[in-house]
Amino acid sequence: xxxxxxxxxxxxxxxxxxxxxxxxxxxxxxxxxxxxxxxxxxxxxxxxxxxxxxxxxxxxxxxxxxxxxxxxxxxxxxxxxxxxxxxxxxxxxxxxxxxxxxxxxxxxxxxxxx
Amino acid sequence: xxxxxxxxxxxxxxxxxxxxxxxxxxxxxxxxxxxxxxxxxxxxxxxxxxxxxxxxxxxxxxxxxxxxxxxxxxxxxxxxxxxxxxxxxxxxxxxxxxxxxxxxxxxxx
Numbered sequence: 001x002x003x004x005x006x007x008x009x010x011x012x013x014x015x016x017x018x019x020x021x022x023x024x025x026x027x028x029x030x031x032x033x034x035x036x037x038x039x040x041x042x043x044x045x046x047x048x049x050x051x052x053x054x055x056x057x058x059x060x061x062x063x064x065x066x067x068x069x070x071x072x073x074x075x076x077x078x079x080x081x082x083x084x085x086x087x088x089x090x091x092x093x094x095x096x097x098x099x100x101x102x103x104x105x106x107x108x109x110x111x112x113x114x
Numbered sequence: 115x116x117x118x119x120x121x122x123x124x125x126x127x128x129x130x131x132x133x134x135x136x137x138x139x140x141x142x143x144x145x146x147x148x149x150x151x152x153x154x155x156x157x158x159x160x161x162x163x164x165x166x167x168x169x170x171x172x173x174x175x176x177x178x179x180x181x182x183x184x185x186x187x188x189x190x191x192x193x194x195x196x197x198x199x200x201x202x203x204x205x206x207x208x209x210x211x212x213x214x215x216x217x218x219x220x221x222x223x
Contacts, residue, residue: 003157007202031209038183042200042213043158056209091158100167101146101204105158 004106006092012112013082020078021109032075033103034067035091043091049075050097082113109114116141118201118214126220127191135200135217137175145203147177147184150213152198161186161199167205171195191221 005024013019025032030051035043046065048056051072064082069075079086089110093103117140127133139145147164162170164177164184175186184201202216 015143033209033211035213040159041213042118042120042202042215045210045212048209050209093158101148101163103150103158107157 001108004092004094004104006106006109008109010110016081018080019082020076020091023075023092026104029094029096031097032069033093034077037089038089072110084113087113088113116212118203118212120201120214120217122217124218128222130190133191134187137184139182141202141203145205149173149175149186150200150202150204184185193221196221
C-alpha cells in the first residue's frame with residue numbers, strides 16, 4: 001500500500017483546454033475527497049464521494065468542473081475550458097467510513113493554465 | 115458561516131521555546147476539530163484530533179468551546195517541527211472538512 005496516488009504530478013495547459021486528473025485512493029477507503037489549494041490558502045473543498053456516489057459538491061464549483069468515481073475505486077476530476085484562475089494544486093484525500101476520521105492525502109496535481 | 119481562522123501566517127521561534135499556533139472557528143454546533151501538518155516535500159497528514167485528547171510529537175490542543183478556539187501547543191519546540199500547520203473542522207454527521215489558511219512554523223537553531 002503506497003497511499004493515495006495522484007496522476008499527473010504536474011500539468012501545464014493552455015487556456016481553453018480540457019484537463020483530467022486521476023486519484024487512486026487507499027484500497028479499502030470508501031470515502032474520497034477532492035480539494036483545491038492555491039498559494040497562501042488552505043485546502044478548499046470541491047467534492048466528496050462515498051463509494052461511487054457523489055454526495056456533495058461545492059457551490060463554488062462551476063459547471064466546468066466534473067468528477068466521477070465510476071466503480072467506487074479511482075476517481076477523475078475534469079476541468080473543461082480551463083481558465084487562468086483554475087491554476088492551483090488539486091488534492092485528493094481518502095478515508096474509511098466508520099474509521100478514525102483521518103484523511104490520507106495524495107501528493108496532489110499542480111495545474112498551471114497559461 | 116462555517117469558518118476556520120488561523121491569524122498568523124508565519125510563526126518563528128527558537129529551538130527549546132514554547133510554541134502556540136492559534137486556531138479559531140465559527141460553527142453553529144459542536145464540530146470535530148483537527149490539526150494537519152505538512153512537512154517540507156511531504157504530504158498533508160493528520161497530526162491530532164480533539165476527540166482523542168492525545169499528544170502527538172509533544173503537541174497538544176485543547177478545545178475551548180467558549181472561545182471557539184483550538185490552539186496547538188508544544189512546550190519545547192524542535193527544529194524538526196518546522197512545517198506548515200492547518201487547523202480543520204468537520205461538522206457532526208457531515209462529510210466536509212473545512213481548513214484554515216495555515217501557519218508556517220519556523221524553529222530556529
